[in-house]
Amino acid sequence: xxxxxxxxxxxxxxxxxxxxxxxxxxxxxxxxxxxxxxxxxxxxxxxxxxxxxxxxxxxxxxxxxxxxxxxxxxxxxxxxxxxxxxxxxxxxxxxxxxxxxxxxxxxxxxxxxxxxxxxxxxxxxxxxxxxxxxxxxxxxxxxxxxxxxxxxxxxxxxxxxxxxxxxxxxxxxxxxxxxxxxxxxxxxxxxxxxxxxxxxxxxxxxxxxxxxxxxxxxxxxxxxxxxxxxxxxxxxxxxxxxxxxxxxxxxxxxxxxxxxxxxxxxxxxxxxxxxxxxxxxxxxxxxxxxxxxxxxxxxxxxxxxxxxxxxxxxxxxxxxxxxxxxxxxxxxxxxxxxxxxxxxxxxxxxxxxxxxxxxxxxxxxxxxxxxxxxxxxxxxxxxxxxxxxxxxxxxxxxxxxxxxxxxxxxxxxxxxxx
Amino acid sequence: xxxxxxxxxxxxxxxxxxxxxxxxxxxxxxxxxxxxxxxxxxxxxxxxxxxxxxxxxxxxxxxxxxxxxxxxxxxxxxxxxxxxxxxxxxxxxxxxxxxxxxxxxxxxxxxxxxxxxxxxxxxxxxxxxxxxxxxxxxxxxxxxxxxxxxxxxxxxxxxxxxxxx
Ligand code: SF4
Numbered sequence: 001x002x003x004x005x006x007x008x009x010x011x012x013x014x015x016x017x018x019x020x021x022x023x024x025x026x027x028x029x030x031x032x033x034x035x036x037x038x039x040x041x042x043x044x045x046x047x048x049x050x051x052x053x054x055x056x057x058x059x060x061x062x063x064x065x066x067x068x069x070x071x072x073x074x075x076x077x078x079x080x081x082x083x084x085x086x087x088x089x090x091x092x093x094x095x096x097x098x099x100x101x102x103x104x105x106x107x108x109x110x111x112x113x114x115x116x117x118x119x120x121x122x123x124x125x126x127x128x129x130x131x132x133x134x135x136x137x138x139x140x141x142x143x144x145x146x147x148x149x150x151x152x153x154x155x156x157x158x159x160x161x162x163x164x165x166x167x168x169x170x171x172x173x174x175x176x177x178x179x180x181x182x183x184x185x186x187x188x189x190x191x192x193x194x195x196x197x198x199x200x201x202x203x204x205x206x207x208x209x210x211x212x213x214x215x216x217x218x219x220x221x222x223x224x225x226x227x228x229x230x231x232x233x234x235x236x237x238x239x240x241x242x243x244x245x246x247x248x249x250x251x252x253x254x255x256x257x258x259x260x261x262x263x264x265x266x267x268x269x270x271x272x273x274x275x276x277x278x279x280x281x282x283x284x285x286x287x288x289x290x291x292x293x294x295x296x297x298x299x300x301x302x303x304x305x306x307x308x309x310x311x312x313x314x315x316x317x318x319x320x321x322x323x324x325x326x327x328x329x330x331x332x333x334x335x336x337x338x339x340x341x342x343x344x345x346x347x348x349x350x351x352x353x354x355x356x357x358x359x360x361x362x363x364x365x366x367x368x369x370x371x372x373x374x375x376x377x378x379x380x381x382x383x384x385x386x387x388x389x390x391x392x393x394x395x396x397x398x399x400x401x402x403x404x405x406x407x408x409x410x411x412x413x414x415x416x417x418x
Numbered sequence: 419x420x421x422x423x424x425x426x427x428x429x430x431x432x433x434x435x436x437x438x439x440x441x442x443x444x445x446x447x448x449x450x451x452x453x454x455x456x457x458x459x460x461x462x463x464x465x466x467x468x469x470x471x472x473x474x475x476x477x478x479x480x481x482x483x484x485x486x487x488x489x490x491x492x493x494x495x496x497x498x499x500x501x502x503x504x505x506x507x508x509x510x511x512x513x514x515x516x517x518x519x520x521x522x523x524x525x526x527x528x529x530x531x532x533x534x535x536x537x538x539x540x541x542x543x544x545x546x547x548x549x550x551x552x553x554x555x556x557x558x559x560x561x562x563x564x565x566x567x568x569x570x571x572x573x574x575x576x577x578x579x580x581x582x583x
Contacts, residue, residue: 024562041446041486049576074444124484140486140512146576188431189478193507363440384433386458
């Protein structure tokens with residue numbers, strides 16, 4: 001049978017013949033991931049399983065990024081236990097200190113994930129690597145513990161929704177706006193138990209970082225993964241990180257459950273209003289609410305292209321006095337690159353706080369928590385009630401350009417009108 | 419196996435940040451997580467729950483992060499089953515792995531109100547609203563999931579596989 005991208009990758013990792021959706025298949029995995037929140041549980045389960053050693057010490061990644069640098073005693077204990085486990089198991093890819101960053105920005109940068117891989121991670125945004133053509137999906141800690149012990153896991157072969165974007169992107173409209181638009185269209189459960197596959201001329205023209213931004217939020221539509229075909233751009237990106245990959249496209253005649261097509265040529269920047277990622281509106285239709293905090297960072301939009309986009313808006317201007325704008329480059333390498341390009345100085349000159357490579361406020365962890373009644377514009381991926389702090393606070397999701405414009409205006413603002 | 423208890427009904431798209439907010443994720447202890455179950459929906463929500471009660475929810479319950487702490491906190495709060503319109507994917511796997519039973523009944527969920535007494539019979543494939551007498555049938559669990567539940571979740575399953583390796 002003709003395979004979608006998801007089916008094609010699953011087929012490469014199993015002896016069973018994939019004949020349709022809904023079938024349960026056992027697949028070997030290329031990499032298993034956990035972080036400072038989910039690794040402690042995974043280790044607990046790993047031990048309860050009676051496992052003595054991980055299946056391959058080079059194929060397990062443990063990234064201590066959520067509450068890093070350790071925000072309190074309890075989180076420090078979690079990291080300490082994970083570190084001891086990593087040492088005991090001789091895990092090659094353990095990251096905690098100055099070489100640590102937000103996991104889904106870090107692993108692609110290190111060349112640890114790439115085309116055709118199956119990656120399971122105890123983190124829902126593991127789907128980010130679909131931007132590079134990996135079947136990557138979030139699982140719980142115990143599933144991941146099973147993967148760490150066996151080097152394999154089970155999947156139900158998913159049906160696929162194909163999203164096609166055509167046309168040239170207008171100024172200040174980018175990858176984040178595309179994925180917000182799709183989620184707005186199909187809803188937060190629109191891709192439940194399904195794979196998303198992207199295509200079209202807009203997608204072909206996007207850089208690899210933009211593709212990862214889109215794949216990152218597949219889970220916000222309930223998706224199992226969000227997959228991009230592997231083209232020359234992907235191969236150039238992964239080759240620069242020491243990998244030797246091959247192009248990968250869906251089979252001609254593959255069956256899709258649904259095909260949705262968008263013309264992007266007249267699109268506006270999009271904003272997801274509280275309290276669900278599918279409450280999406282063009283920025284010009286959103287109330288210009290007073291903004292207390294802006295966060296630019298995360299596994300969605302904390303890469304160098306995102307920082308450039310924000311800096312271009314902020315350059316030579318000042319953040320509103322009542323707004324705290326927090327910039328968190330997602331990895332140390334991105335941080336250094338931003339420093340070299342003068343972006344860090346631009347941020348600081350405009351009045352931003354520049355922090356370490358951490359998840360921090362994205363999940364309401366630390367380094368920018370909202371009080372009752374406060375409003376944030378963030379380049380992150382979730383605006384659930386209470387996600388960034390108080391249950392009485394509000395989070396609006398946007399691109400780096402909209403977030404930067406909002407920081408300057410001190411209210412939700414349209415970068416096209418600056 | 420039949421489970422009977424009082425229904426606590428919540429809405430659609432209840433996410434894992436509502437079930438257990440990130441600030442409580444500094445432990446893996448079931449009881450501690452249970453004490454803060456649904457704290458992201460409403461402060462002190464869990465106080466209404468007595469051991470054996472049943473969580474009843476709308477569409478896409480458990481969406482959001484992959485935190486296994488979410489099903490654990492529901493178990494820790496004393497509930498062994500969630501009956502919902504539908505569940506988010508990672509939450510679905512996690513719950514079975516942890517031994518929390520999930521029953522998907524789609525639109526029939528409108529027949530259960532907060533405070534009703536509900537009885538779930540897994541073999542018969544029925545959810546009975548004891549308060550109103552309404553009987554709701556659900557499709558049997560896939561065999562693979564049944565094996566998991568029968569064998570106590572993923573941990574014993576992997577143990578067995580490791581022994582045979
Ligand atoms: S940046 Fe946010 S969404 Fe991404 S891994 Fe960290 S907490 Fe999760």
